[in-house]
Amino acid sequence: MKRFRWLSAIVAAAVLAGCTPSISPEEEVIQESDKEKAEMTIIPNLALSDNYYKTLIPYKQSASRGLVVSNIHTKYDMKEVETGLMRLSQHEFNTEDYYFQEGQYLSEDTVRYWLARENQTTDKGPEYKGLNPSSLDANGKELDPTTKAKEAPVYLAHLVEQNYLTKSGEDKVKLGGISIGLALNSIYYYQKEQYGEYYEEKIDDAKLEKIGKEMAQEVVNRLRQRPELANVPIVIGLFKQKARNAIVPGTYFAYSVTEANSSKLGEWTKINEEYVTLPMSSPEEVYRELNDKFQNFKQDIDEYFSNFTSVIGQGFYQDNKLSSLKIEVPIQFYGTAEIIGFTQYLTGVMLKELPNDIQITVSVTSSNGAEALIKKEANKDEPFVHIYN
Numbered sequence: 001m002k003r004f005r006w007l008s009a010i011v012a013a014a015v016l017a018g019c020t021p022s023i024s025p026e027e028e029v030i031q032e033s034d035k036e037k038a039e040m041t042i043i044p045n046l047a048l049s050d051n052y053y054k055t056l057i058p059y060k061q062s063a064s065r066g067l068v069v070s071n072i073h074t075k076y077d078m079k080e081v082e083t084g085l086m087r088l089s090q091h092e093f094n095t096e097d098y099y100f101q102e103g104q105y106l107s108e109d110t111v112r113y114w115l116a117r118e119n120q121t122t123d124k125g126p127e128y129k130g131l132n133p134s135s136l137d138a139n140g141k142e143l144d145p146t147t148k149a150k151e152a153p154v155y156l157a158h159l160v161e162q163n164y165l166t167k168s169g170e171d172k173v174k175l176g177g178i179s180i181g182l183a184l185n186s187i188y189y190y191q192k193e194q195y196g197e198y199y200e201e202k203i204d205d206a207k208l209e210k211i212g213k214e215m216a217q218e219v220v221n222r223l224r225q226r227p228e229l230a231n232v233p234i235v236i237g238l239f240k241q242k243a244r245n246a247i248v249p250g251t252y253f254a255y256s257v258t259e260a261n262s263s264k265l266g267e268w269t270k271i272n273e274e275y276v277t278l279p280m281s282s283p284e285e286v287y288r289e290l291n292d293k294f295q296n297f298k299q300d301i302d303e304y305f306s307n308f309t310s311v312i313g314q315g316f317y318q319d320n321k322l323s324s325l326k327i328e329v330p331i332q333f334y335g336t337a338e339i340i341g342f343t344q345y346l347t348g349v350m351l352k353e354l355p356n357d358i359q360i361t362v363s364v365t366s367s368n369g370a371e372a373l374i375k376k377e378a379n380k381d382e383p384f385v386h387i388y389n
Contacts, residue, residue, distance in 0.1 A: 052095060062160075067112070071115065072158050073241055076249035077249050081183050084181070085181040092177060093166075099166070100163075105228065105229060113210070115130070117135050117154070118131075129226070133219060146199075149188050149190045153201060155185060155212065156215055157184065161283055177232050177234070177235065178223070179237075180236045181239050182216060185208075186239075186241055195198065197337025211383070213254075230261070233349065236257075239252045240252070251272050254269065256268045272320065273317065275314055276314070277313070277314060278290070278312070279298060287317075290315055291356065297311070304342065329346065329363065342364070343371075356380075357379050361375050362374040369388070372385070374386075
């Protein structure tokens with residue numbers, strides 16, 4: 001008989017992180033910076049796992065944080081462009097020796113200038129020149145919308161900065177590295193006339209990669225012009241956005257590391273990651289086994305509740321191998337006893353039908369919000385189950 005571990009709300013956050021926390025004493029340290037006044041900060045005592053960075057307290061938001069909502073197409077891409085960059089950063093900045101902080105060096109105005117077209121930039125200087133191609137022809141005349149879409153689309157949609165700090169003494173931390181994510185458009189959306197219909201122009205993958213790498217070199221050159229960033233490693237990743245109506249996020253497809261005291265990009269490393277939506281009507285061979293298992297899982301749930309609406313899954317593949325699976329189960333009944341009974345049944349079906357060697361998260365929701373959470377770590381037989389009050 002399978003056993004379920006029922007969790008109270010106090011450990012729900014740890015369950016979401018998918019690990020058992022380890023606790024060490026908090027540390028007060030001085031954060032070195034180019035400012036005249038030293039800043040006191042705290043290294044938290046809770047390390048959720050080796051897969052997560054400790055975050056310095058007080059938490060500092062990115063100077064350009066507000067731009068992500070207007071520049072990234074979907075909420076899925078908004079999250080992945082940041083969490084994916086954090087995964088890439090672990091190749092250069094390990095979670096044991098480095099602490100995470102949102103980007104503090106690129107202001108909102110700077111990011112706006114860099115995201116602009118080349119011909120839209122102010123006279124602040126070449127380091128503020130727009131990274132996207134000019135919308136003007138050789139004679140300085142504005143290109144028509146169709147020509148612009150085919151010959152000079154907006155490639156760079158957003159730029160994410162992350163800072164990684166490390167100890168520089170007994171009670172000091174300093175900047176140890178910086179990571180930059182370039183969120184690139186896979187589709188260029190445009191109008192032929194003001195308030196008119198929107199059209200789409202797909203951007204060729206090879207062209208997108210070429211332009212992205214050229215932009216990456218220019219970004220590194222500009223960062224190196226800043227004294228405070230002249231001698232730290234720089235990780236830079238290329239992220240490909242999904243379409244506006246996508247329900248899965250895009251992914252990073254390449255990254256490079258520029259060594260400290262250098263402005264030359266290192267060799268580019270290919271990244272093979274993909275998010276897929278389940279169920280699929282005509283899955284590719286690599287996804288077929290998972291799709292069959294998910295269909296069986298969904299069928300068992302449908303048998304439990306005859307007027308059930310839908311079950312949506314999101315599989316995450318790395319190097320063509322399934323890494324994790326997230327499932328959303330919306331329900332239309334609200335009684336506490338009924339929710340408990342359904343969650344127990346759902347947990348049994350998950351253990352029976354879905355792969356054991358991956359991390360699985362199942363969220364049960366209703367119009368009232370979150371109702372239950374089931375989480376199973378890879379190669380574990382006993383899941384964590386939490387019923388929300």
